[in-house]
Amino acid sequence: MKIIQDKYDKKKIQTLPRVLFEGRVIVIFTEREAEKAVEYLMKQDLLGFDTETRPSFKKGKMYQVALLQVATHDTCFLFRLNRTGITDPIVRLLEDRTITKVGLSLQDDLRMLRTRRAFTPGTFVELQKEVKDIGIEDNSLQKIYANLFGGKISKNQQLSNWESDSLTEAQQRYAATDAWACIQIHEEVARMKREGDFVLERTPQEEQQHITE
Numbered sequence: 001m002k003i004i005q006d007k008y009d010k011k012k013i014q015t016l017p018r019v020l021f022e023g024r025v026i027v028i029f030t031e032r033e034a035e036k037a038v039e040y041l042m043k044q045d046l047l048g049f050d051t052e053t054r055p056s057f058k059k060g061k062m063y064q065v066a067l068l069q070v071a072t073h074d075t076c077f078l079f080r081l082n083r084t085g086i087t088d089p090i091v092r093l094l095e096d097r098t099i100t101k102v103g104l105s106l107q108d109d110l111r112m113l114r115t116r117r118a119f120t121p122g123t124f125v126e127l128q129k130e131v132k133d134i135g136i137e138d139n140s141l142q143k144i145y146a147n148l149f150g151g152k153i154s155k156n157q158q159l160s161n162w163e164s165d166s167l168t169e170a171q172q173r174y175a176a177t178d179a180w181a182c183i184q185i186h187e188e189v190a191r192m193k194r195e196g197d198f199v200l201e202r203t204p205q206e207e208q209q210h211i212t213e
Helices: 031-041 088-095 106-116 127-132 141-149 169-195
Strands: 002-005 024-028 046-053 065-071 075-080 100-103 124-126 198-201
Touching: 002 141, 024 031, 024 169, 031 075, 031 088, 046 106, 046 169, 065 106, 065 169, 075 169, 100 169, 106 124, 124 127, 127 141, 127 169, 141 169
Parallel strands: 002 198, 024 075, 046 100, 100 124
Antiparallel strands: 046 065, 065 075
């Protein structure tokens, strides 16, 4: 029987083994590469979805979304939107209603993408809503993944420069891991709901104040 917590203690995450996406990572620099990548992705049934934006350390300064990550179980495409923009094939993927695209905080990601180019979002599934169905109240990918799988997704690259001329290996793996992890969470929640082989432990009220986001 699997035991999960309604609120996962962030301090425990540091003790867990690190998790990294180990599949193919393909960086997309040109419109033609984007077209070929979308052709491949449009043949899939389920995709993990995430974005990255260059952080701003000046008040009032904002950057546009720089990277779109779209993953299958074994391959992740990193679309460098600061180079290509949102091309017609990418719009086709974003608007498609036949492929399920899963992600976390999708409302924010889609809003940022639509500042680059208008489109009507197709079929997207919000993981924050899915995990709430089994009693998990946390909203962060790192906490949800640790709760379900006992692994740590590092956030060391989160505030790196996503508009750099070239992305480091660490940046690529970080970005791919976030998108791929969305697939893992979606499928595990579906399995748990189907098989019912889990127990939810609720955090005592007096301990909740010590568990931080």
